[in-house]
Amino acid sequence: MSTLLEKKQNWRWWFLLPLYPYERRRTLVRELIPNQVWSFEQLQGLLYVAVPIRMTVIRLSKGLMLYCPITPTIEVVEGLAILEKQYGPVITLVLPTASGLEHKVSLPALSRAFPNAQIWVCPGQWSFPLQLPLRWVGIASKRTRILMKDNTPHNNEIDWYSLGPLDLGVGRFQEICCFHKASGTLLLTDSLVGISSKPPEIFDLDPTPLLFHGREYGDELLMDSYEVRKKGWARMVLFASYLRPELLEIRSFTQVVLHSLRSGLRHPHIHFGLYPFAWQANWCEIIDTIMADEIPKLQVAPVLERLVFPRARNIFLDWLDQLQKINNLVMLVPAHYHAPIPCCSSDIAELRDQITKRVWATDKESWSFLASLDRTLFKLGALPSYSAE
Numbered sequence: 001m002s003t004l005l006e007k008k009q010n011w012r013w014w015f016l017l018p019l020y021p022y023e024r025r026r027t028l029v030r031e032l033i034p035n036q037v038w039s040f041e042q043l044q045g046l047l048y049v050a051v052p053i054r055m056t057v058i059r060l061s062k063g064l065m066l067y068c069p070i071t072p073t074i075e076v077v078e079g080l081a082i083l084e085k086q087y088g089p090v091i092t093l094v095l096p097t098a099s100g101l102e103h104k105v106s107l108p109a110l111s112r113a114f115p116n117a118q119i120w121v122c123p124g125q126w127s128f129p130l131q132l133p134l135r136w137v138g139i140a141s142k143r144t145r146i147l148m149k150d151n152t153p154h155n156n157e158i159d160w161y162s163l164g165p166l167d168l169g170v171g172r173f174q175e176i177c178c179f180h181k182a183s184g185t186l187l188l189t190d191s192l193v194g195i196s197s198k199p200p201e202i203f204d205l206d207p208t209p210l211l212f213h214g215r216e217y218g219d220e221l222l223m224d225s226y227e228v229r230k231k232g233w234a235r236m237v238l239f240a241s242y243l244r245p246e247l248l249e250i251r252s253f254t255q256v257v258l259h260s261l262r263s264g265l266r267h268p269h270i271h272f273g274l275y276p277f278a279w280q281a282n283w284c285e286i287i288d289t290i291m292a293d294e295i296p297k298l299q300v301a302p303v304l305e306r307l308v309f310p311r312a313r314n315i316f317l318d319w320l321d322q323l324q325k326i327n328n329l330v331m332l333v334p335a336h337y338h339a340p341i342p343c344c345s346s347d348i349a350e351l352r353d354q355i356t357k358r359v360w361a362t363d364k365e366s367w368s369f370l371a372s373l374d375r376t377l378f379k380l381g382a383l384p385s386y387s388a389e
């Protein structure tokens, strides 16, 4: 029998995008800036490679704006109701990405939960394999506006910036970020992330993915300690960033099955003991490139750099140019990984400078799998070439 909390976290439409944690969507609510900015976080992933996905709530003079939808469970709607009582109604919903399916999928349900809110979506929304009108995918067309094309909302309180558009062949990449002037907060979606070696707080609600990946062999039971959580987190970040990082080997089918025969492992909670990964002894040498111990390490999301922008670095640099001119920038809040990330315009300038000086979208080391994917898609004509840089 499920508890009241389980009912509030249940999401019966999980099969529309069957990602971990499936029907049980726990939500962590945090106040990032007192009385101004809040984070609603859930987990999302495949095969226990899970990272936080975040909706950010901004307090405006006339009510609340929700940026980047997440699954609107009862727990989420109740959490927002508490904020509405204090700060006014939800007046604006923003879907800031054209391609991020994990963000798009929650918009129809979220918009039904707030029938009086105006909806703003990134231009170039696309569906695959058929291009369907917005109303066919459950987005109310009468109260929906297109960012940039139909103006932008709350311009006296928020500045808007566009990364892209880029033609991806099957559709468009574009991300609209926004700067909330009162709090000095820049809201982002997928392009920039900040990663710390400390596992995100949301895993305290259920650390299973960390413990699953914190093992060496499939016949080990899940044991909980801070060190195991930290190890599991670092490995999940490497998976999520590079899909198949270097210093990782895949065990033989026979080995995987033999390890799974140990008693106590045949449970769906631990994938019936099936654990095919073998990390080389020196695997942790590569984590310093992607995460820091104290302040989250600010970086371009590797998957975007290698699969979306490999031949379009200048578009990315132009966008950073705009961001580094923002006055009074205090922090970044991306839709994934850690937040908030303390950040001022000189940090953006430094990031931009680093990008101009290093090799962009390299084929080496952990990037090799992403590079092979890019080459395959490019050869198939599924990716545009853009001008050579």
Ligand SMILES: [Fe+2]
Binding pocket: 100, 102, 103, 189, 190, 335, 336
């Ligand atoms: Fe995303």
